[in-house]
Every structure is written in structure tokens, then in C-alpha cells.
Amino acid sequence: MDRREIALIRDAQRGSVRALEQLFRLHWPRAYRAALLVVDDAAAAEDIAQESFLAAVRALDRFDRRRPFGPWLHRIVVNRAIDWSRARTLRREIGDAAVSEPAAPARESGDRAEDIVAALSELGAEHRAVIVLRYLLDYTPGEIAELLDLPRGTVNSRLRRGLDRLEEALR
Amino acid sequence: MNVKRLLERVPSDREAEERAWSVVRAAYAEREHVHARPRRRLMLAAVALAVAVSAAALSPPGRAVVNAVRRTIGISHAAPALFRMPAPGRLLVSGGGGTWVVAMDGSKRRLGDYTQAAWSPHGLYVIAATSNEIAAIEPSDGSVRWSLARPKVAFPRWGGSRTDTRIAYLSDGRLRVVAGDGTGDAAEAGTVRIAPAWRPGDRRQLAFVASDGQVLLLGAWRSSHRYAEPRSLVWSPDGKSLLLVTARQLILFDPASGHANVLRLRDVSAAAFSRRGQLAVVRRNALLLFDGEEPRTVFSTRGRLRGLAWSPNGRWLLTTLPSADQWIFVGGRRVLAVSHIARQFGGTPSLDGWVTDPYPG
Numbered sequence: 001m002d003r004r005e006i007a008l009i010r011d012a013q014r015g016s017v018r019a020l021e022q023l024f025r026l027h028w029p030r031a032y033r034a035a036l037l038v039v040d041d042a043a044a045a046e047d048i049a050q051e052s053f054l055a056a057v058r059a060l061d062r063f064d065r066r067r068p069f070g071p072w073l074h075r076i077v078v079n080r081a082i083d084w085s086r087a088r089t090l091r092r093e094i095g096d097a098a099v100s101e102p103a104a105p106a107r108e109s110g111d112r113a114e115d116i117v118a119a120l121s122e123l124g125a126e127h128r129a130v131i132v133l134r135y136l137l138d139y140t141p142g143e144i145a146e147l148l149d150l151p152r153g154t155v156n157s158r159l160r161r162g163l164d165r166l167e168e169a170l171r
Numbered sequence: 172m173n174v175k176r177l178l179e180r181v182p183s184d185r186e187a188e189e190r191a192w193s194v195v196r197a198a199y200a201e202r203e204h205v206h207a208r209p210r211r212r213l214m215l216a217a218v219a220l221a222v223a224v225s226a227a228a229l230s231p232p233g234r235a236v237v238n239a240v241r242r243t244i245g246i247s248h249a250a251p252a253l254f255r256m257p258a259p260g261r262l263l264v265s266g267g268g269g270t271w272v273v274a275m276d277g278s279k280r281r282l283g284d285y286t287q288a289a290w291s292p293h294g295l296y297v298i299a300a301t302s303n304e305i306a307a308i309e310p311s312d313g314s315v316r317w318s319l320a321r322p323k324v325a326f327p328r329w330g331g332s333r334t335d336t337r338i339a340y341l342s343d344g345r346l347r348v349v350a351g352d353g354t355g356d357a358a359e360a361g362t363v364r365i366a367p368a369w370r371p372g373d374r375r376q377l378a379f380v381a382s383d384g385q386v387l388l389l390g391a392w393r394s395s396h397r398y399a400e401p402r403s404l405v406w407s408p409d410g411k412s413l414l415l416v417t418a419r420q421l422i423l424f425d426p427a428s429g430h431a432n433v434l435r436l437r438d439v440s441a442a443a444f445s446r447r448g449q450l451a452v453v454r455r456n457a458l459l460l461f462d463g464e465e466p467r468t469v470f471s472t473r474g475r476l477r478g479l480a481w482s483p484n485g486r487w488l489l490t491t492l493p494s495a496d497q498w499i500f501v502g503g504r505r506v507l508a509v510s511h512i513a514r515q516f517g518g519t520p521s522l523d524g525w526v527t528d529p530y531p532g
Contacts, residue, residue, distance in 0.1 A: 012199075020199055024192055029183040032191075037181060046184065047312075050191040055278050057198050062254060076276070084311070116177040136178040166174060 009065050024053060027070060031077045034136055038081035038128045040121040048084060052076040074137055075147045078129045082148075085125030119169035127162040130155055246472065246508035249497055253277050253509045257500050258482035261310070262489070262525045263288055263297060268517020270299050272310045279515070282313035287523070291329045291336065291351070292369075294526035298327040298338050305340055307353060317353030330369020330377065339367040339377050346379050359389065368404040368413070378404050378413050386415055392426045407444050414450070416442050421452070434464065441478055445485035453479050453490055458501055460488075470501045483527035493519050 011019035036045035055076055120128050133139045145152040255277045262273040270285040285299035297308050305327050306318035327340040336351030349356035367379035377389045384397030400418035413424040416439050423432040441453040450461040453476045459466035474494035481488055487502040500507040513519055
């Protein structure tokens, strides 16, 4: 973690709104994008990223400045996104008729970017999360295993399967 | 295929960013506001304690002051807020400040102005009640899936399998049952004012105490005795035993054989089984754990304890100490306390259930 980020966290802990805003602006795009790619629903992604930042604000006083902020935030974002995706697909507890809510389409502008969002949406949430952590947020498989509390072999197999499916879809 | 480049081209949403920033900034301002007050209160508390200690040193009546202060404070070294739960899962609480879901990281979400609530069997939904309504709600945001207006509603309880569920509740002294999607609401029987209990497992069997004091498993079994002053009904997690707590005793029924095992233990106010079947009870100011038939005290304090919930992993017990405005987590020999509950939840909430994440990784 660079010195600038450490300083921003310290200043935010001391009450600087400006420092908090810089931290927010620094991390929002990736947090939002990560959530969007996992849940494939723009409104839900906004909620998830926002809730994750709120959790960060609530825990700010106790945050250890020696630890990097990004992985901590990403863990919250990705786990919440996985939870949301699972909840959307398994709601029969309340009766099938009440729950058929199609996901809102992701707001995309690029062509290939749109394709990859569509291709990702074909995968399960766990697979999407692993792909997003590896290729958007640049974590190693070992770090992903730790972040998601998964065996490393599971991470590797999900990465492999996820990439195979993406390649197939984008051909 | 360069996956990384493609993922980075997925656009962020500028408007969403501005909306989120305004919410985060407001929460940060509120944090500063809340943050400042406890310091002042802590100072005042420290001054009050010092005065009380001085008084105790001077006179015998002073000792009473010290004891009073101790009673007021409850557990020392309590955390000033619920920063984090000691075990994974989501906790549901309800009271004057509404119904809340608390996550393991301490974040909490208010679901609405409900006074009682319970989880659905797999923790996907919440059934909540006001005095004149029950509502099935989403724990993620409190949105209402359906609701029913009924008079004098109490003790909603959700049971059944993942694909076919029922909700039992009391309305105007009658036990009623409605399907999980809000259809087919019907009265079943007269009942005393304690919560009905769905038998765990993939079946729909409901236990309750009838108006005459008999314990009934709806359509399947009834106790041979009538019981006075019933307080709660709790199933063991395997669904083989049903515990009735009364003001004077605990009765463990085996509905298969009809056998009832009675333990004379007065003043038990709450009971709960861990997922492995270990029974814990709250009795006056103590928390007791049953290893066999004999209970042992695992925690006691000066004030009366109220409510009980096991953590989903069975390692922690949560009870409350309303006189000190504290929650107390007991895990083996460890005791963790959290203060200022009323301020955090807008009242003194009851513990409505601590469930595992519905989709563990």
C-alpha cells in the first residue's frame, strides 16, 4: 500500500472529509465494477458497493493502517455480491410465483465489454467472483483463496472453468 | 483474449458514484457526531464512578452506592458498540426500535417498525409482526413480499422445507397458520400466549400449548398432562425432543414414545438448543448449560438476564442484560460484552434468532 493511501486513511480517521472522499473516489470504480460483474444488475451493484463503503466508514476507527485498504474493501464487495446472486436464484422459500424478478440489464456502452458482461452472466456467482478478483482486481489465486475462504485448488479450477466458458462465449 | 482489458472497459456509473458518495459522506458525518458523544459520556461515567468509590470509602451506606453503580455498569470492559459479532451468521432482533438484522461485521440494517420477528427456515426471509399485521420481508432491505392484517398479532414463526413452508402466529388468542407465500390463512386452535414451535426438518409439524395447558403436536400427539404457567416451547435440532419451559420446571417430551422427563428448575426465562443439541437456559441472573441432566453455570452477573441465542456454529451464546443496557456473548471461558444497546437499536430488543449464512461457501 502506498504512503498516500496510508495518509488518506489516517486523515479520514481524524475526521477529514476530504481524505475520505479521495479514498472513496480512488476505490469506487473498481468496487462498483467488481460488484456489477458478479451480480449483473446495475442497481444491485450500486447498493452493494455503497453498502461496502458504509461498512468501511463504520469500521474506520478500528482500521489498522498497516493493512491495505483495497483487499479489505474488495472482500466485502465480492462476498456481498456473491450472497446477493445466490439469494436471487434461490428464493423458493417464499413461493415461486412471488420471486420471478428478472435482473435489470447492466448499462454497457462498449461492444466487447458488453459481450464479456453477457458471457460472465452465464457463469455462477462463485465463478464470476473468482474471475473478477483475478482479472479485474489483480489478486493471485492464493490471495483469492484467502479472501473467499476457499481451498486454492477450488480457486484454480473455478478460474480454469470460468475462462474456458468465457472463451467459448466470446469466440 | 485479454480478459483483464475487457473487464476494465466495463464502464463505471458516474451517477451511481455521486449518489453513493452523498450517502457515504452523510454516514461519515453521523459517525463523527456519534463518536463525540461517548467520550463525553465516558468522562461523566468515570467521574460518577470516582465519586461513588469515594463515598464507599467514607461510609457503609456508600458501599451500597458502589454496588448500585456496579449493577448499573454491568460487565466491565464492555465494548461501547457492537463492532463485530464473535461468530459468523446473522442476528435478528426486535423491540421498540423496530426489527434489525445484524451481520457478523457489526453492520446492521433496520427492516421496519416491527415488534417481533423470526427467520424463515433457511434464513432467506424474515416474518415480522406489529400488533395488527404480519409481513414477510426481505432481510437485505426490508422490502415487504406480502402482509396480512390481523388483530392482536404475536409470535410469528416460520417452518417447513425450502420448497413448502408455513407460518404460524397468534391472533386474538387463536393459533393461525398461513402458507409461506401468504395464502390460505386459517385459524387452527385456541392457544396460550407463548410462541408455537415448528418441528425441525423437512416436515410441517407444529407444537403449541392449548388454552387448557396441554401441549399439542398439531394432528399428531398431545401431552397427557396440562401444564401451568408455560413460558416457551423449543425443539431439539433433530426434532426428536420437545422442551416445555414453565415457571417451575422443564419438561422434555419425546413425542414418539409419549415419555416426559421433568426437571424441577424454577424461574427459567429462556431456553435454546445448539445445533449439536446442547441445551442452554437463562435462569434469573445466570446462564446454565446442560452437559447431561445436570446444569452448570457458565456465566452469572448481578442483573437479570433476558433472552438467549446460540451462534450458528454452536460456540457462542448470546444473552442480554437489560438493566445494564448490555449484550453478553459467552463462548467457553470467554465473555464479551457490548454496551449502549438501546442507543444502537432504539430500544431494548429481544433476540429473535441467530442463523447461519443461508448459502455458506
